[in-house]
Amino acid sequence: MSEPMVRGSRASGLDLHLGPVGEAGRNVRASLMDAFREAIRTGRLAPGTRLPPSRLLAIDLGLGRSTVVRVYSELINEGWLTALHGSGTEVSRRSAELMGRRGRPRVPAARPRLLHDLRPGYPDLSSFPRDEWIRAVKRTVSNAPFEAFGYIDPHGRSELREVVARYLARARGLQTHADNVVVCSGAAEGLRLVAAVLANAGVTKVAIEEFCLHTQRPALLKAGIEPVLLPVDADGADLSALDEIPDLGAVLLTPSHQFPLGVALQSDRRAAVVDWARRRGTLIIEDDYDGEFRYDRSPVGALQGLDHDRVLYLGTASKSLAPGLRLGWLVVPDRLVGSIVAEKGWAEDSVGFVNQLAMTDFIESGSYDRHIRAMRAQYRRRRQQLIEAINRTCPTTRVTGMAAGLHIILEQPGRSGAELVRRAAREQLAIEPLEMFRNPGSTSDRDGVAVGFAAPSASGWSGALDALIRTLQ
Structure with missing residues (x-):
């Protein structure tokens, strides 16, 4: 089914002033992505700006919700937007890094598609009861x-x-x-x-x-x-x-x-x-x-x-x-x-x-107690597999964090967290730099990455683990 065209009276995007996103002959999704990038590049959407839910923006623009969801997802992968845990979507606070010296977007020519999600704080949604x-x-x-x-x-x-x-x-x-x-x-x-x-x-x-x-x-x-x-x-x-x-x-x-x-x-x-x-x-x-x-x-x-x-x-x-x-x-x-x-x-x-x-x-x-016990056993097993694989193949990598939660911290001599994130992206893997969670004014010199072990489904866990090990080697 073709994408619905945008009605002119609804092109403003919930006061986002995105401009027209449905010009004749253009793919609506691509146009909307370009409109978001332009709004961020010019400063009309500043870092930290909260964006409307996909459902509301889709209604306002006269688009299918799946189109807006896909646009949000792709802009998150590019680094323009950030998905907040339990709190919607906002313009990335690191979006300035995507600008050139003259303020023009540096959009990668061939952006890798992420297959594996090892970001911290995400549970295994496939195990939802x-x-x-x-x-x-x-x-x-x-x-x-x-x-x-x-x-x-x-x-x-x-x-x-x-x-x-x-x-x-x-x-x-x-x-x-x-x-x-x-x-x-x-x-x-x-x-x-x-x-x-x-x-x-x-x-x-x-x-x-x-x-x-x-x-x-x-x-x-x-x-x-x-x-x-x-x-x-x-x-x-x-x-x-x-x-x-x-x-x-x-x-x-x-x-x-x-x-x-x-x-x-x-x-x-x-x-x-x-x-x-x-x-x-x-x-x-x-x-x-x-x-x-x-x-x-x-x-x-x-x-x-x-x-x-x-x-x-x-x-x-x-x-x-x-x-x-x-x-x-x-x-x-x-x-x-x-x-x-x-x-x-x-x-x-x-x-x-x-x-x-x-x-x-x-x-x-x-049911809640039974589910927690089952997930506790699964996450314990995954954490142990993750640490054993790192110790066996990447012995110089430092693993920190007590035996709890859904993530660990990894630090590698000679490699910054940002570099490890870039290496992970080449393996189609999502992890987070420790820097992302450092508050302005912190004097700590710690660097590394936060790696979750909960989010992949049972069938996707081994592939995600292999991608992480390749990133660290």
Whole structure:
């Protein structure tokens, strides 16, 4: 079927001002890609600009959604755009690297097609428990009360909040009650809500780890909060300078498994940061993005278990199930629940009741625990295969990160992370440079790549592993 032509009155692209993308005789997809490149090249779409969802842009331009999805995907592969974990698409912050000295795009003449995805933070979507989830959806939709089909409480369905509270107490050691759980659409949206509430309360500075998920710093800046960097060493975030930072209102940590460096916050530092929060009357934001996946021992309990009044917990089903479910939860101290719910009520679309009730059933039936156990065994096996292959074939490569999560860090003498990423691209392999997660102002000289081992399907794992070994040799 041929591509639909663009209607002239809808060519602006949701205020993106992309210009006409359907000139006679031109392929619509190619025209749209050129329009995006031109908008980025001229600065009309600046690095970090959030783009509309593919569905909305397709409607606005009068195109098929598959066309826009393909354009986004190809521009991501070229480096013009970046796919945010659980948070949409934005103009790449490294897009300037694609410009020539005169500001003209350097589009590769023959861009390699990526066959293998070893980026960090992506679960094996092919292992999503479809049958169990479908049964959960059918049961919950069939039995849902009529009121469930109406407008959704921004606090979240009470059924889900109750089972999440019980699950987190059992599996992660939290001290919580259903009233403290707020359902959200993922960790990124959860942090945005928290940042907005802190800013409204007068917080101007939040400490973050010098390496972190690249959505954290923008979320704080967007709320008008200044991020202050904490060094990270083998014992986790170095918290020794907290008392020396004036006007610090909170600290954001990944204590169970630091992202991306893969270390745990040691027990003395866990106790110290809780003491600091109590003494200063401040808040700890705990991002527990993959806390269920520890392979050498039982998972370390969440920091929130040490003080439910000073730690706000961020959790998500993105790593344990799938990011496309758009399911996350905040466990909020009593004094902040009302503010978080109020902020969510007017600023965010709620998670649909079907997924909320299906997740309730999924946890209550034991399917969630069974799935996590199965994936924990699979990821443990893959991690071991990956490390053994590297040690056998590339002995000079340094492997770091504890036996947890969905990725490891690799460092090679004489090769930068950027070079390894380029070598991987020639093998049609996607990995991420450590530099991507370094916050501006960091003094660390660490370099390398973050390599995931979860995303490939069972049939694609061996090919991805072989491509990585060729990259490292």
